[in-house]
Amino acid sequence: MKSLTKAEEEVMQVLWGIGQGFLKDIMEATDQPKPHSNTIATILKILIEKGFVEAIQQGRNNLYRPLISKADYGKRSVQQLVKGYFEGSASNLVSQFVKDEKISVDELEALLKQIRSAKK
Numbered sequence: 001m002k003s004l005t006k007a008e009e010e011v012m013q014v015l016w017g018i019g020q021g022f023l024k025d026i027m028e029a030t031d032q033p034k035p036h037s038n039t040i041a042t043i044l045k046i047l048i049e050k051g052f053v054e055a056i057q058q059g060r061n062n063l064y065r066p067l068i069s070k071a072d073y074g075k076r077s078v079q080q081l082v083k084g085y086f087e088g089s090a091s092n093l094v095s096q097f098v099k100d101e102k103i104s105v106d107e108l109e110a111l112l113k114q115i116r117s118a119k120k
Contacts, residue, residue, distance in 0.1 A: 002050045003080070004073075007035075011043045012052060012066060012073070020065035022058075 004012060014029045015021070021029070023044070027037055044064055047053040052073075055062035086092035094111070097103040 003077075004047075004050075004052070007039075007043055008047055008050075008052075011040060011047065012070075015053065015064060015066045016070040020063055022061050022063055026064065 010030075011026065014026050018025060018029050023037060023041060026040055026044070027034060030040065044053060044055070044062075048055055052066065052068055053064055054067050055064055057063075082088060082090055082093050086096070094103065094108075098108070
């Protein structure tokens with residue numbers, strides 16, 4: 001899977017949020033400062049080429065819709081992160097969160113419960 005640039009990911013976040021929309025809908029849902037509509041249109045074209053978005057022509061306009069869910073993209077991104085920066089070990093990732101104090105004891109206990117439940 002190809003990765004997204006920051007700008008592409010911002011447009012995808014908007015599309016995931018609204019489900020689908022025309023360029024004007026995407027522009028309305030974009031945070032301030034809003035880029036020019038030509039910029040968004042160009043990013044949408046790139047997202048179509050990368051296989052993340054499809055455009056359905058409706059009259060003179062295109063209806064844009066994501067082809068990958070936010071959850072699926074998140075899973076793939078985390079897998080790439082773990083593979084590229086944590087020697088393929090999810091444990092190393094969690095250990096880094098512990099070292100950086102970015103995860104609480106309660107969250108770790110909840111993870112342990114999920115692991116135990118998954119093994120049953």
